Amino acid sequence: MSDQEAVTPHAPDADDPQYLAWRAAYEASKLRDVPFETMSGVPVEPVYGDGPYPGQYPYTRGVYPTMYRSRLWTMRMFAGFGTAEDTNARFHDILRNGGTGLSTAFDMPTLMGRDSDSPWSTGEVGRAGVAVDTLADMEDLYSGIDLGSVSTSMTINGPAAIVMAMYIAVGEKNGVSRAELAGTIQNDIFKEYQAQKEYIYPPRPSVRIVTDMIEFTSAEMPKWHPISISGYHIREAGSTAAQELAFTLANGFAYVEAAVAAGVDVDGFAGRLSFFFNSHIDFFEEIGKFRAARRIWARWMKERYGATSERSLLCRFHTQTAGVSLTAQQPENNIARVAIQALAGALGGTQSLHTDSYDEALALPTEKAARIALRTQQIVAHETGVTNVADPLGGSPYVEWMTDEMERQAEAIFAHLEDLGSGSLLEGVYAGIENGYFVGEIADAAYRFEREVNAGRRIIVGVNEFTDGDDPQRELLRIGAEVEDYQLKRLADVKQQRDGQAVAAALAAVTAAAADPTVNLMNPILDAVRVYATLEEVVRAMEVEFGTYVEKAII
Amino acid sequence: MSRANRSVEELYGEAKGGRRLALGRLLTMVERGGVDAESIGELANPDVGKAHIVGITGAPGAGKSTLTGQLVALLTVAGRRPAVLAVDPSSPLTGGAILGDRIRMDDIGGGSSSSESAAGAGSARPETAFIRSMATRGHSGGLALAVPLAVRLFDAMGYDPVIIETVGVGQVEVDVVGAADTAVVVVTPGMGDAVQANKAGLLEVADVFVVNKADRPGANDVRRDLELMLDLSHVTGQEEVGGHRPPIVMSTALDGTGADSVWAAVEEHLLFLNDSGRRLDRRHHRIRTEIRALMEQALGRRIDDAMNSTMGIDLVAQVEDGSRSPTAASAQLLDRLLGPQ
Amino acid sequence: MTDQPPPLRIVLAKLGLDGHDRGLKVVARILRDAGMEVIYLGLRQTTDSIVAAAEQEDADAIGLSMHNAGHMTLGPNMVKALADADLPIPVIIGGIVPDEDVAPLLEAGVAAVLGPGASAEEVANTVRNAVSAAV
Incomplete structure (x- = not known):
C-alpha cells in the first residue's frame, strides 16, 4: 500500500495474497447464525485494516480467522465453596443459566495439599473454595454432570497431579474414558513461587511432576490442557502489565524447555498449552498486552523452539477480570469496573472469560452477585456488537504502539532471564525464583502503586476520591463452621471404610516412583486415589523424596 | 509479663531459668545501650x-x-x-x-x-x-x-x-x-x-x-x-x-x-x-576491641558535651569569623577535656 | 544511647495456609518507612511460631494479614496463644475483614483491624496507637 493516498479502511486490498488466504479460511468456517450488522442494521465486515489477519502468523490480531463470529468466548465462571455438594449445586445452577464451562475453586487446605483434618486446615476448610480430601469428594463434586460433554477447569497447582488423577477416576466410575475428558488444570507451578505462593515442593521436583503430566496427557488425554500458564496471579500480586506478560510467557517457554528436555516432542504438547491473563482496568494497556502475548508466543515457538504445527504457535487464553481492582468501598461500582475489564478481554481476543462478582473484595460472591457478573459478559457478547468484527482496534496507532511497547518491555525481561540462565530460559526462571528476582520486581511494582494511590496521584473512585455514599454492610456469603465439621466427618468415614493395606501399598509405590525420575508419577498416583488415599497422604508420599520449599524473604 | 516492671537483675535471673521473653527483653536493653546495658555486662561477666x-x-x-x-x-x-x-x-x-x-x-x-x-x-x-x-x-x-x-x-x-x-x-x-x-x-x-x-x-x-x-x-x-x-x-x-x-x-x-x-x-x-x-589470641583481640569501642563511645559522648558547651560554641564562632584555625580550636577543647598532652 | 525513642519492633506474619502476601509486604515497607523495625516472618506461620518469634525478638506488636475468611478463627487463636505465653502485646489484623466482623474481633482481644484501602499513615498510626495503648 502506498503512503500518499488514504486507503479506505474497510476495504482490504482484494489482490493481497494474505487477504485472500484469510478470506478463504473465513469462508470455510462455520459461523453463528446471527446477523453481523449493527443494531441500526448496517452490515459490517468480519475484519478491517491490514494483514496479517486474524488466524495468520504471528496472530497479533487473533488466533482464529473468524474469531467470535464462529464461537463466542467460553463464559467460564469460577465456583467452589463449602462442601463438594454445595459446589455441585452451584455447577448445576451455572449450566442452567447458560454458562458453558465449569471452573472449580478449591479451598486453601486442598490447594496446599493438606487434608481437612490437618492442624493447618483449622478455620480454612471450605472457606475460599471447595474441600477435596479424597476421591469421594470429587465424586460428589461432579455428581449428575456428564463429564464427557462439559469442559472443566480446575484451579489447582501444587497437588494438581493428584486432583487430575481423581478427575480421571471419577470419569472411570461413570464410564467416561480419560480420552474423552475435556478441560484444563492450572498446574502452573512457576507462578506459585513468583506470586501466589501455593507451592509444596522445591521448583525442580515440582517441574518434574508437571512434565510427567504433560507426557501423560499428550499420550492419553487429547482433549485435556495440562497447564494453564497463568499471569493472573502475578498481576494480582502487584506486577505491571508488561511484567505479567513477560513472566507468564517466560514461564511458558520454561515449561516447553523442560518438556522437550524430558523427551516430549514440542508439537506433541505445545498445542495444548493455554494461558490465563488478568484483565485490569487500564483499557488500552490490557488490549496491547493481549495482542503482544499472541505475537511473542507465536514467534518464539516457531523461531526458537522449532514448532511446526500451527496449534503450537497459538497463544489461546482465558481471562479473568482483576480481583485486586475491586474495592470494598461502594462495592456496586465494581460492576462498572468488571464491565470495562470484560470488554478489554473481548477486544483483546480472549477465548474464555471469568467476570468477578462485585462483592468479592469482601467475601466469596453471593449467588446474586455471581449472576450479575455472568450477565455482564453476556451483555458484552450479545448486546454491544463487539463480537461482529475480529480485532476491531487493530490498526489504531495507539493500540499498535501499545502492543509494540508491551512486546519491547517483555523482550527486555526475557533477555535478563536468559542472562540469569546462561542462555536457557528454564534455568533463568529457576535462577530468578532462587534469587528473588520475580518476587522483588513484583513487590517493588506493588509498593510503587500503593504509594501513588496514597499520595493521591492515582484516583481510585470511592477509595481516595468521591468517597461519599458508601452504604454500610450488605449481604455477604458466609461459610459456617458446620462445613468444617461435615467435612471432617466425611473424611473420617472414608478413612474408616477404605482398605488400609491397599492405601499403604499404593502410597509406597508413589514414593518409589518419586525416587526414580525415569518413572511417570501419574499411574502410581492414579492407583493411590482409586483406593481413596487422601490428597495429603499422596502429597506426603512424594514429599519424602522431594522435600519442601521455603521462600527467601524479599520484601 | 508486663513490660516495664522487671529489674535487670530479675530479668537476668528469669532468662537464666530459660524464659525466652526475659532474654528477648535483655537483648533489647543491650541494643539500646546505656546504664541497663552496662548492668547486663556486669551480670553476665562471671558466666x-x-x-x-x-x-x-x-x-x-x-x-x-x-x-x-x-x-x-x-x-x-x-x-x-x-x-x-x-x-x-x-x-x-x-x-x-x-x-x-x-x-x-x-x-x-x-x-x-x-x-x-x-x-x-x-x-x-x-x-x-x-x-x-x-x-x-x-x-x-x-x-x-x-x-x-x-x-x-x-x-x-x-x-x-x-x-x-x-x-x-x-x-x-x-x-x-x-x-x-x-x-x-x-x-x-x-x-x-x-x-x-x-x-x-x-x-x-x-x-x-x-x-x-x-x-x-x-x-x-x-x-x-x-x-x-x-x-x-x-x-x-x-x-x-x-x-x-x-x-x-x-x-x-x-x-x-x-x-x-x-x-x-x-x-x-x-x-x-x-x-x-590462638583462641586466646582471638579472645585477647576481641576484648581489646570491645574495651576500645567502649572508650570511644564514652569519649564520643564527652566530645559531644564539649562541643555543646559555652566554650565549644565560642570556639566554633571564632573559627567561623576567621580569628582561629580549626586545629587550634580542637587542641584547646582537647586540653580542656583531657588535660594538656 | 540516643535521645530519640528506640524504634518499635513489629512482627509481621501470615497465619495459616493463605499465600496472599502482597498486602503484608506493602505494610512491611510502610512500617519501615515510618521508622519501625519489621521482623518479617512471611508465610505459613503458626500461633506457636509467631509467639516464639515475638518472644525472641521482644516485639512490641504483631501484625497479621488475612485474606481467607479464616480471621474469625485464627485472630482469636493468636490472642489466646499470646495470653497463654504471658505476652501482653497487641495483635493487629489487616486484609479482608467484613465490617460486621470487626466488633467481634475487637471483643476477642484483637487490638485493631485495618481494612482494605487504609492509607500508609493510618497503618503506621494504628500500630503506634495499639502499642501505646498496650504499654
Whole structure:
C-alpha cells in the first residue's frame, strides 16, 4: 500500500495474497447464525485494516480467522465453596443459566495439599473454595454432570497431579474414558513461587511432576490442557502489565524447555498449552498486552523452539477480570469496573472469560452477585456488537504502539532471564525464583502503586476520591463452621471404610516412583486415589523424596 | 509479663531459668545501650567464656541465612543450643528496617515450618535455638558495642555456639565477624564474589570459605579465584602466622548439601585455635576491641558535651569569623577535656 | 544511647495456609518507612511460631494479614496463644475483614483491624496507637 493516498479502511486490498488466504479460511468456517450488522442494521465486515489477519502468523490480531463470529468466548465462571455438594449445586445452577464451562475453586487446605483434618486446615476448610480430601469428594463434586460433554477447569497447582488423577477416576466410575475428558488444570507451578505462593515442593521436583503430566496427557488425554500458564496471579500480586506478560510467557517457554528436555516432542504438547491473563482496568494497556502475548508466543515457538504445527504457535487464553481492582468501598461500582475489564478481554481476543462478582473484595460472591457478573459478559457478547468484527482496534496507532511497547518491555525481561540462565530460559526462571528476582520486581511494582494511590496521584473512585455514599454492610456469603465439621466427618468415614493395606501399598509405590525420575508419577498416583488415599497422604508420599520449599524473604 | 516492671537483675535471673521473653527483653536493653546495658555486662561477666563464636558474612543474596538455618538445624539435632544474632542494615533515611532473616532459618527456634511437626497448635517442640534480629540503627558505634555484648549475653545463658550473621559490606560488619573465633565468608558463583570479598577485606579475616550454590555454573571458577588469592596472600606474607590456610567448602544451601561439611570445617578451625593457643589470641583481640569501642563511645559522648558547651560554641564562632584555625580550636577543647598532652 | 525513642519492633506474619502476601509486604515497607523495625516472618506461620518469634525478638506488636475468611478463627487463636505465653502485646489484623466482623474481633482481644484501602499513615498510626495503648 502506498503512503500518499488514504486507503479506505474497510476495504482490504482484494489482490493481497494474505487477504485472500484469510478470506478463504473465513469462508470455510462455520459461523453463528446471527446477523453481523449493527443494531441500526448496517452490515459490517468480519475484519478491517491490514494483514496479517486474524488466524495468520504471528496472530497479533487473533488466533482464529473468524474469531467470535464462529464461537463466542467460553463464559467460564469460577465456583467452589463449602462442601463438594454445595459446589455441585452451584455447577448445576451455572449450566442452567447458560454458562458453558465449569471452573472449580478449591479451598486453601486442598490447594496446599493438606487434608481437612490437618492442624493447618483449622478455620480454612471450605472457606475460599471447595474441600477435596479424597476421591469421594470429587465424586460428589461432579455428581449428575456428564463429564464427557462439559469442559472443566480446575484451579489447582501444587497437588494438581493428584486432583487430575481423581478427575480421571471419577470419569472411570461413570464410564467416561480419560480420552474423552475435556478441560484444563492450572498446574502452573512457576507462578506459585513468583506470586501466589501455593507451592509444596522445591521448583525442580515440582517441574518434574508437571512434565510427567504433560507426557501423560499428550499420550492419553487429547482433549485435556495440562497447564494453564497463568499471569493472573502475578498481576494480582502487584506486577505491571508488561511484567505479567513477560513472566507468564517466560514461564511458558520454561515449561516447553523442560518438556522437550524430558523427551516430549514440542508439537506433541505445545498445542495444548493455554494461558490465563488478568484483565485490569487500564483499557488500552490490557488490549496491547493481549495482542503482544499472541505475537511473542507465536514467534518464539516457531523461531526458537522449532514448532511446526500451527496449534503450537497459538497463544489461546482465558481471562479473568482483576480481583485486586475491586474495592470494598461502594462495592456496586465494581460492576462498572468488571464491565470495562470484560470488554478489554473481548477486544483483546480472549477465548474464555471469568467476570468477578462485585462483592468479592469482601467475601466469596453471593449467588446474586455471581449472576450479575455472568450477565455482564453476556451483555458484552450479545448486546454491544463487539463480537461482529475480529480485532476491531487493530490498526489504531495507539493500540499498535501499545502492543509494540508491551512486546519491547517483555523482550527486555526475557533477555535478563536468559542472562540469569546462561542462555536457557528454564534455568533463568529457576535462577530468578532462587534469587528473588520475580518476587522483588513484583513487590517493588506493588509498593510503587500503593504509594501513588496514597499520595493521591492515582484516583481510585470511592477509595481516595468521591468517597461519599458508601452504604454500610450488605449481604455477604458466609461459610459456617458446620462445613468444617461435615467435612471432617466425611473424611473420617472414608478413612474408616477404605482398605488400609491397599492405601499403604499404593502410597509406597508413589514414593518409589518419586525416587526414580525415569518413572511417570501419574499411574502410581492414579492407583493411590482409586483406593481413596487422601490428597495429603499422596502429597506426603512424594514429599519424602522431594522435600519442601521455603521462600527467601524479599520484601 | 508486663513490660516495664522487671529489674535487670530479675530479668537476668528469669532468662537464666530459660524464659525466652526475659532474654528477648535483655537483648533489647543491650541494643539500646546505656546504664541497663552496662548492668547486663556486669551480670553476665562471671558466666562468659565458653561459647564458640562464629561469624558468618558475605554479600547480600549469598545464601547466608539459609546456610545459618541449616547449621542451626544440624546443631539442634546434635543436641547443641545455638544462638543466632542476625544483623541487618537500617534504612539510613527513616531508621526503620525490614528484618527477614528468620524466614530462611525455618524449622528452628520454634520458627515456621511447612513440616507436620511445627503445624500443630501446641505441638511440644523443644526450644533449643534462639534467633534475634538486630538492625544497625544507623550508628556503627552502637553496633560495635551491642553485638559483642549480645554475644556475651548469649554465652552467659549457655548458648553455644553463638553465630553472628551479617552482610559483609561495611567495615563495622567486617570487624564484628573478624572478632569471632571462626569467621566464615560465603561467596557465590557468577557475581565476581571472590574479588568483591577481597576488596571488602574479608579475605584477611576469613577462617573458612564457603562457595554456596555450588551446583551453579562458575562454582569452580570462584574456588580457583579464592585459591589464587590465598596463594598470593601467602606469598606476600599476609597470611596469619601459625599456618591455618582457610579451607574452601562447596555447598548448596538450598537443599542442605554441604552444611555438614561447613560445620566440620568450622569445628576443625576451633580445634586448630585450641591446639595452637590462638583462641586466646582471638579472645585477647576481641576484648581489646570491645574495651576500645567502649572508650570511644564514652569519649564520643564527652566530645559531644564539649562541643555543646559555652566554650565549644565560642570556639566554633571564632573559627567561623576567621580569628582561629580549626586545629587550634580542637587542641584547646582537647586540653580542656583531657588535660594538656 | 540516643535521645530519640528506640524504634518499635513489629512482627509481621501470615497465619495459616493463605499465600496472599502482597498486602503484608506493602505494610512491611510502610512500617519501615515510618521508622519501625519489621521482623518479617512471611508465610505459613503458626500461633506457636509467631509467639516464639515475638518472644525472641521482644516485639512490641504483631501484625497479621488475612485474606481467607479464616480471621474469625485464627485472630482469636493468636490472642489466646499470646495470653497463654504471658505476652501482653497487641495483635493487629489487616486484609479482608467484613465490617460486621470487626466488633467481634475487637471483643476477642484483637487490638485493631485495618481494612482494605487504609492509607500508609493510618497503618503506621494504628500500630503506634495499639502499642501505646498496650504499654
